[in-house]
Amino acid sequence: MVNIEDVARLAAVGRSTVSNVMNRPHIVAPATRQRVLDAMENLGFVPNESARVLAGGPGRFVGVVVHDASNPFFGEIIRTVEDAALNLRYIVSTTNTGADPVRESTAVELLIQQRASGVLITPSALPADALGRLRRIGTKVVVLDAPGESGICSVAMDDTAGGRLAGQHFLDYGYRSFAFVGTPARTTQHAARLAGFRAALEESPLGRRLDVQVIEVPHEDIISGRQAAERLQHRDSPVAVLCGNDLIAMGLSFALQERGTVVPQDVAICGYDDIDMVRYLSVPFTTVRQPVHDMARTALDLLVEEMRDPEHEHQAVLFAPELVVRATTARQ
Amino acid sequence: MVNIEDVARLAAVGRSTVSNVMNRPHIVAPATRQRVLDAMENLGFVPNESARVLAGGPGRFVGVVVHDASNPFFGEIIRTVEDAALNLRYIVSTTNTGADPVRESTAVELLIQQRASGVLITPSALPADALGRLRRIGTKVVVLDAPGESGICSVAMDDTAGGRLAGQHFLDYGYRSFAFVGTPARTTQHAARLAGFRAALEESPLGRRLDVQVIEVPHEDIISGRQAAERLQHRDSPVAVLCGNDLIAMGLSFALQERGTVVPQDVAICGYDDIDMVRYLSVPFTTVRQPVHDMARTALDLLVEEMRDPEHEHQAVLFAPELVVRATTARQ
DNA sequence: CAGGGCAATTGGAGCGATTCAAGGAGCCGT
DNA sequence: ACGGCTCCTTGAATCGCTCCAATTGCCCTG
Structure with missing residues (x-):
């Protein structure tokens, strides 16, 4: 597999310059930048996300944990989040828990292993320690569709x-x-x-x-x-x-x-x-x-903001439900 | 965050021994193994998957790419795959493409970045080069719900x-x-x-x-x-x-x-x-x-086999459909 | 008791990126 | 002509882990 060094050699620059082109393009001289870009193109270079995360770079991995993706309610959430996240070049990983606390903690555990940089979770019964552990490795968490405790962002319906x-x-x-x-x-x-x-x-x-x-x-x-x-x-x-x-x-x-x-x-x-x-x-x-779309969108926005801005202030957003009367109820 | 070295120090062993406990437990003396396990427990150690992958260890990340998870057909596939994979301690990441070729290649691209060790994909129109690139980084691929070309495993319905x-x-x-x-x-x-x-x-x-x-x-x-x-x-x-x-x-x-x-x-x-x-x-x-459950199960089995056994022979499994007559058709 | 064989353990060399401090080149004003 | 700047560029150190080759004991055998 081609790595950053191969690109550097072909473009006749140092490894760091290649890295800079990817992460801080503005500080690289236009001509050099183009040369590097061409080299990447020619070689079919794809940065190794693992190396990136390990080196302390900005992670691009966010996990979404829901009860059941085949429930259209969650389906809509996932679709919204994926759309928005893919545009920001985040990698979204969805996991279903079936509202089972055991699977829920397994899912969180695996996200911790991955050192996910952000997690959007619809908890059934979120054990406080799981949240604590996520926090400790620096993973940002936004709780979706459940009231958040303090010290955490949340988006929920009332x-x-x-x-x-x-x-x-x-x-x-x-x-x-x-x-x-x-x-x-x-x-x-x-x-x-x-x-x-x-x-x-x-x-x-x-x-x-x-x-x-x-x-x-x-x-x-x-x-x-x-x-x-x-x-x-x-x-x-x-x-x-x-x-x-x-x-x-x-x-x-x-x-x-x-x-x-x-x-x-x-x-x-x-x-x-x-x-x-x-x-x-x-x-x-x-x-x-439930205003699913807005909820999902807001949740992702909060998460992104929290990942980018370390000084971020947690907030709990609450959406109001709305009754839609159709044919399964009738005046007595 | 606690790392392998901290564990080693507490257990009074070398780094490699800790690694061995995780990857080849049988070669570690029982007493030592227990000591290491205890140390991990005490410290709340969670191995860093990125480091693991980077070091060339066995990856535990598999991607599942489907058209739409909220379609119950795919929902069932995902549920089956997740169940089985979680048991094997694989990390499953699901992505929806909406049967859109562009999103499909974006999804594959991101999986390549992650250096996924396996991918289960339901292609709409899978560009041959995407497959090739996956192959090149050593990612195993099983095509689901579509006829596979030669040189690739596939599970499909006829x-x-x-x-x-x-x-x-x-x-x-x-x-x-x-x-x-x-x-x-x-x-x-x-x-x-x-x-x-x-x-x-x-x-x-x-x-x-x-x-x-x-x-x-x-x-x-x-x-x-x-x-x-x-x-x-x-x-x-x-x-x-x-x-x-x-x-x-x-x-x-x-x-x-x-x-x-x-x-x-x-x-x-x-x-x-x-x-x-x-x-x-x-x-x-x-x-x-469609025998969804069997298809999904078979696909994952093939994928796991392929990831474990480099000498693996590709095969194309074809399931037979079955007509279920109910009330939306009637004899004329 | 020397030597062989085996089991258990370990230090070291990467893996592929990032970031940082430091270095070089050109340009300015004086 | 030279110090001082700004701009670019870069080598080196690092992240946490895996694997390999090497080492250390220890027991067994001739």
């Missing part, structure tokens, strides 16, 4: 507000029986949504007479949503169900339809995320929209 | 056979008017599916009187499928449409339903991939199933 929005909407529409399907025990996001949901109900005139049937499911996907259908109890009055995300809502809705339960007459459903798909289903979903 | 299967099925069911929706001009996979589809029709007794209306769409997603609905011409006889993948099929189907077109009475649809979701829709999809 999940409590989102849950509230859904609860309020159900109450407005006259529902009196409620359920939540998701993974509140395993992910902070769902827990907050559930909390907001409960809060809205409790604050209503009917007060604490309103109870929420909580159905904890194993994953955040369609299959889990389907499974929840069997456990959902609905007798006389229609049940209003808030789902932890749209995929779960889809699964639940499909399974209910198969059993002859009609949405929204028998069961009302509110999803979460507003992924593209749910707007196109035969019964378009009422859901809580 | 897409032509898949297209044939669909065509045959439509003929059996009595359809006489056909269309294909997908990206045949931009991806080899869709092109092969279309070719097989055409072949089946041409080989039928009705011969070449059967024409296929080809609708090229910009992406392989739901939105593109929806757009295709406007361009699909169907007059008297029902049209049988083969879609390049299930997402396109879903989009097409949703859009048609909105305009009052009934599936399968007015338009029959056959998807491709058999992603989980399509089985649960209100009208479950007829589709061509």
Whole structure:
């Protein structure tokens, strides 16, 4: 493989000059610069990132850790981040954790091994020590889709507000029986949504007479949503169900339809995320929209800023959710 | 950051011994090994992967390049590969190309910079020179979901056979008017599916009187499928449409339903991939199933074998597709 | 008991970049 | 003509690790 020395020899300059052309082009005389550039071109030179990082150069490796890339919500995040990062010539590495804390720490561990210069993470239950270790090797961290602790940048949705929005909407529409399907025990996001949901109900005139049937499911996907259908109890009055995300809502809705339960007459459903798909289903979903694109973009901007500017001040950005009413809820 | 030397000092051994504990544990005396292990633990030592790679050690970095991770088909591939690779302590980095040749080469370029030791790629149009350059730096490559050229390992579905299967099925069911929706001009996979589809029709007794209306769409997603609905011409006889993948099929189907077109009475649809979701829709999809899990697993196994064994013989594995008949096609 | 063989350990020479301090060349004003 | 500048350019030291060749004991055997 051709290295910096080969380039230097062909261009008849010193190794450092070649390095300068790559990292501080402005201090190299135009003629020399061009000569070096040509030499690189001729030789098909590609700098060795490992050597670069080892020598203490600016790393160009950022890791993105998400629950599940095939969930369109995360898909959109990844796409946004990749687009922006590739333009800045960063190398983006995505890892899925399946919201599993063990895989999450494995993923972080591997990122540490790589001495990633930045990490964008959607934690399920982020162990503080993992963050500490990342910090110690100088890796910048931005927490995405979860409230950040102090001393760390974070970009999140106000999940409590989102849950509230859904609860309020159900109450407005006259529902009196409620359920939540998701993974509140395993992910902070769902827990907050559930909390907001409960809060809205409790604050209503009917007060604490309103109870929420909580159905904890194993994953955040369609299959889990389907499974929840069997456990959902609905007798006389229609049940209003808030789902932890749209995929779960889809699964639940499909399974209910198969059993002859009609949405929204028998069961009302509110999803979460507003992924593209749910707007196109035969019964378009009422859901809580997250400004995914903006979140992702902001998160990357914060990360880049933090990587470039050592004096950077941490900030926690909170986005507001928005309720999108479609056909899976109806006025009673 | 703590390095190998710190560990060596604490354990009162030489640097090399620490290295040996990590890479060739069997040649270190058990007592010594334990002492080193303890020291690592105490110091919270994490080997620096960059240094390792630079020193010519066995790299543990593999790249996975796919069209779109949020497509469940690729999602499943990624999940499978990640599971297996993480167990082997490989670092998996996923990149999306959106089937765009430019992003594809950018992705490969970055992988070269990283000196990845292995790459699993789903090419749209893989430029031969990119492969060559990867090869030159010693990166092992396995092509996934596309026919491999000689001198390279590949795992693929027999897409032509898949297209044939669909065509045959439509003929059996009595359809006489056909269309294909997908990206045949931009991806080899869709092109092969279309070719097989055409072949089946041409080989039928009705011969070449059967024409296929080809609708090229910009992406392989739901939105593109929806757009295709406007361009699909169907007059008297029902049209049988083969879609390049299930997402396109879903989009097409949703859009048609909105305009009052009934599936399968007015338009029959056959998807491709058999992603989980399509089985649960209100009208479950007829589709061509790909053994994704096996493909992904086989691809990774090949890659690992190739990375470990320099004498490795390239092979091209071809999986057979399978038709799954559900409710979007009906006997005429 | 010398010598051979084996197991365990280790210092040193890179790997390919970066950064820094120092050196050389040309130009200016005096 | 010369000191003092600015601009460019460069050799050397370094990063943390792996591998190799060499070394050290130790046990066994003839």
